[in-house]
Amino acid sequence: MNEIKAILEQVQEGSLSVNDALLALKKKPYEDIGFAKVDIHRKLRQGMAEVIYGASKTPEQIIKIIHTMQKNNQKTILITRLSLEAAMIIQKTCPMDYHADAKVGIVGSRPVADGLGKIVVATGGTSDIPVAEEAALSAEIMGNEVLRLYDVGVSGLHRLLSHLDELMNASVIIAIAGMEGALASVIGGLVDCPVIAVPTSVGYGASFGGVAALLSMLNSCASGVSVVNIDNGFGAGVLASRINHMEVKK
Structure with missing residues (x-):
């Protein structure tokens, strides 16, 4: 959107003709490189550039x-x-x-954080960190300040409660947990900001590869909790970033 706005401002100032502006806006929205059509205009449409999904690509x-x-x-x-x-x-x-733990690669410089507040990424256990890092790194690349609170699950509730100030001052919280997935409900009952729950495939036999945590999070009794798919740290990071960059549309 910034590029389009800059073009329109140049037209308003008289430094760019209407025809030249039209030509700039008409540039094709993607580049076809044979095996992929790279979305060049995604940042204009969605506020964030296309992300490369590395699995199954050479x-x-x-x-x-x-x-x-x-x-x-x-x-x-x-x-x-x-x-x-x-x-x-x-x-x-x-x-x-x-970043081997998150299986995330970053090419280029990281942007300066320009979100409205701080995103907190909290995990139930240490085993949830790979998914949490995918979420945290994704949010940071999209221009957010991220605070990590790892291994603060409900099996030792005092660990979570010792971070109440950070939780209550967050703009968005990503709650990541496997096993029974109770962390999202507990956090949802403590804070007034949106909570994004991420079930992970961590747990013993009856966790069914994260399905138990997914169903627990979907059935949360705490208001204001939304849920993404199992192990989808990237999706949670994107959603948290969009919430943290919301402005009133005039």
């Missing part, structure tokens, strides 16, 4: 997508679900900050 395909994005002035590129093996190949061609 390193060579990812490198070509990165180069296409960079050619179109995308300064920061997020790659999710990226294996260590693929990351090592990509790093030979494209300098990249790789």
Whole structure:
């Protein structure tokens, strides 16, 4: 949206003709590179650039997508679900900050945080950290300040309660838990901000790969809790960022 607004402001100031502005806006919204159609206008439409889903793509395909994005002035590129093996190949061609726990790669500089407040990412246990890091890194790349509160699950409730100030001052909270998924309900009952619940596939046999936590979170008795899919840290990070950047539309 910033690019479109800048073009319109130039027309208003008289520094850009209507025809030149029309030409700028008519540029094709994607670039076809054969195996992929890279969405160049996504940031204009949605406020965030396209993100590369790394799973099932070859390193060579990812490198070509990165180069296409960079050619179109995308300064920061997020790659999710990226294996260590693929990351090592990509790093030979494209300098990249790789986070093995979250399977996230970051190409380019991180933006300055410009959200309305702070996003808190809380986990029930240490085993939930890979999903939490995917959420936290995604939110940071989208221009948010993130506070991590890890291993604060309900099996030791005092750990969570010792962070009440941070929780109550948050703009958005992402609550990530496996097992029975109770963390989201507990946090939802303590705060006045939106809570995004992320069930994880962590747990013993009856957790059914995260389905038990998913159903618990969907049935939360606390108001203001929404739920994303099992292990979907990226989806939670995007939603939290959008909430944290909401402004009144005039």
